Amino acid sequence: MIEFRNVNKTYSTGTEAVNNASFVINKGEFAFLVGSSGSGKSTIIKLILKEEEPTSGNIIINGKDTTFLKPARVPYLRRSMGVVFQDFRLLPDKTVYENVAFAMYIVKATPRHIRRQVPMVLSLVGLSGKAKMYPNELSGGEQQRVALARALVNNPSMLIADEPTGNLDPDTAWEIMSLLNEINLRGTTVVVATHAKDIVDKMNKRVIHLSKGKIVSDKKGGYDCEI
Amino acid sequence: MRFNILGYLIKEGFRNVFKNKKSTISSLTIMCATMLVFGIFFLIGENVNYIINTVEQAQGIEVFIETDATEAEIEELGTKIRAMDAVNKVEYVTKEQALNRLKDRLKDQAYVLEIYEENNILPTSYIVTLTDLSKTKEVQEEILTFDHVKRIESSDQTISTLLKIANGIRIGTGVFLLFLIVISVFIISNTIKLSVHSRRKEISIMKYVGATNSFIRWPFIIEGIIIGVVAALLSIIIIGLLYNLVAGQIMESSVVALINISLLSFSEMFNLIICVYMGLGIGVGVLGSAISMRKYLEV
Ligand SMILES: Nc1ncnc2c1ncn2[C@@H]1O[C@H](COP(=O)(O)OP(=O)(O)OP(=O)(O)O)[C@@H](O)[C@H]1O
Ligand SMILES: [Mg+2]
Numbered sequence: 001m002i003e004f005r006n007v008n009k010t011y012s013t014g015t016e017a018v019n020n021a022s023f024v025i026n027k028g029e030f031a032f033l034v035g036s037s038g039s040g041k042s043t044i045i046k047l048i049l050k051e052e053e054p055t056s057g058n059i060i061i062n063g064k065d066t067t068f069l070k071p072a073r074v075p076y077l078r079r080s081m082g083v084v085f086q087d088f089r090l091l092p093d094k095t096v097y098e099n100v101a102f103a104m105y106i107v108k109a110t111p112r113h114i115r116r117q118v119p120m121v122l123s124l125v126g127l128s129g130k131a132k133m134y135p136n137e138l139s140g141g142e143q144q145r146v147a148l149a150r151a152l153v154n155n156p157s158m159l160i161a162d163e164p165t166g167n168l169d170p171d172t173a174w175e176i177m178s179l180l181n182e183i184n185l186r187g188t189t190v191v192v193a194t195h196a197k198d199i200v201d202k203m204n205k206r207v208i209h210l211s212k213g214k215i216v217s218d219k220k221g222g223y224d225c226e227i
Numbered sequence: 228m229r230f231n232i233l234g235y236l237i238k239e240g241f242r243n244v245f246k247n248k249k250s251t252i253s254s255l256t257i258m259c260a261t262m263l264v265f266g267i268f269f270l271i272g273e274n275v276n277y278i279i280n281t282v283e284q285a286q287g288i289e290v291f292i293e294t295d296a297t298e299a300e301i302e303e304l305g306t307k308i309r310a311m312d313a314v315n316k317v318e319y320v321t322k323e324q325a326l327n328r329l330k331d332r333l334k335d336q337a338y339v340l341e342i343y344e345e346n347n348i349l350p351t352s353y354i355v356t357l358t359d360l361s362k363t364k365e366v367q368e369e370i371l372t373f374d375h376v377k378r379i380e381s382s383d384q385t386i387s388t389l390l391k392i393a394n395g396i397r398i399g400t401g402v403f404l405l406f407l408i409v410i411s412v413f414i415i416s417n418t419i420k421l422s423v424h425s426r427r428k429e430i431s432i433m434k435y436v437g438a439t440n441s442f443i444r445w446p447f448i449i450e451g452i453i454i455g456v457v458a459a460l461l462s463i464i465i466i467g468l469l470y471n472l473v474a475g476q477i478m479e480s481s482v483v484a485l486i487n488i489s490l491l492s493f494s495e496m497f498n499l500i501i502c503v504y505m506g507l508g509i510g511v512g513v514l515g516s517a518i519s520m521r522k523y524l525e526v
């Protein structure tokens with residue numbers, strides 16, 4: 001469960017990226033975070049991950065207010081969710097396989113479990129044939145799928161994806177979205193930040209619409225529900 | 228920590244070592260150099276201690292007894308000396324033994340002793356060896372106050388000179404050890420800093436996917452340990468070869484043969500020096516990397 005209570009974020013540059021945002025995303029929900037470029041979608045995700053600190057307000061994850069979370073606990077907060085970053089954040093000198101396995105190493109998974117799980121998620125995102133390649137040998141869309149595989153590999157209870165279809169052709173984008181939907185149906189909370197209007201319209205899920213850091217609408221339906 | 232994690236972390240440590248070949252090699256070189264100089268001090272110190280021990284065992288203090296002392300009085304003197312704190316062993320030398328010792332010492336010229344054969348007026352004596360050579364002077368002074376002591380002979384001069392040398396070397400080694408530690412920690416921490424810097428993007432990514440600080444830190448600590456251990460191994464090989472060469476030369480020289488001392492062989496000191504070097508290498512590696520990691524972990 002993710003709850004924002006009157007959260008504000010003003011960057012040191014003076015940009016007001018999030019303005020008095022309040023919302024609750026319940027366990028098992030599927031929510032889109034939409035809005036034009038610069039509207040604050042990535043900032044909200046960074047706040048959830050404690051990559052950025054809110055200027056004011058409270059963020060509650062799984063019942064815990066993360067405002068006062070000790071630095072030593074932050075890694076455990078981050079492990080409780082799988083995250084697909086807008087800029088992928090893959091380790092450049094590790095192969096596709098190692099990048100995904102890495103997420104399992106840090107939670108101290110057994111070698112057997114790693115050997116079974118990694119090929120499984122790689123085939124889930126359609127990258128079985130590219131396990132031995134390095135990120136710079138992959139297309140943008142393929143890197144995005146590696147990032148998704150890494151986010152999924154530990155079966156997190158929450159999946160957060162920032163533009164997971166940004167670099168994909170419409171067909172592949174749709175495939176990835178169906179995959180996210182399937183994961184959601186298995187009980188995982190899914191939050192997706194995106195511009196992809198047609199997909200959002202087609203999925204008919206909850207849509208949180210941001211404009212200049214403010215939540216301007218929050219309801220089930222399409223991208224352009226009356227603002 | 229499970230084995231696979233350990234394996235992963237060690238692999239990453241080696242990866243760091245090879246990724247920054249240049250700085251790894253330069254810190255290895257400097258560490259080897261300081262370890263070698265330290266090792267030279269250390270080995271000389273070990274040898275001087277060894278020589279002192281040899282001298283100590285070979286030549287004790289010789290306490291000559293007045294010729295008019297009765298057997299009971301001689302016995303009593305022996306008991307008194309034995310009871311002293313710093314005394315290790317007390318050996319009685321009879322007139323006959325004293326004569327034989329003189330003969331041994333004079334070898335070819337032993338014929339001058341013929342007159343003693345009939346009328347042995349040589350004094351009897353106690354040969355006293357000490358547990359602690361630095362007490363030589365006090366022991367001598369105390370023995371001189373006892374009854375029936377004629378005079379005392381000892382290799383006082385040699386021993387005090389050796390002790391001074393040994394002390395000097397001990398201080399030198401200590402100072403150098405400190406110097407070695409400071410330099411090496413600085414060098415290793417610099418190397419690791421470069422390594423961390425070249426991986427700072429990776430480090431931040433690891434943190435974003437939930438790696439703990441200790442997980443991130445380990446490969447760098449292992450990198451430091453690897454450099455320390457390799458430097459220790461290289462140094463021990465080099466210093467071993469060097470020592471055998473130099474010690475061999477010294478042993479063959481006529482001076483050493485004359486004063487009848489020997490040096491330790493490298494194999495006798497191997498265990499000690501490998502422990503010292505390994506301890507240094509590992510300790511310095513851990514310390515150096517711990518210092519350099521501190522400020523890089525805040526993401
Ligand atoms: N680290 C930063 N420092 C200063 N300003 C920032 C920083 N990150 C983002 N911003 C600003 O905050 C605003 C919101 O940015 P954010 O990345 O959240 O937008 P977004 O909705 O994710 O956009 P996009 O769809 O292009 O990814 C923008 O005006 C951006 O310039
Ligand atoms: Mg964004």
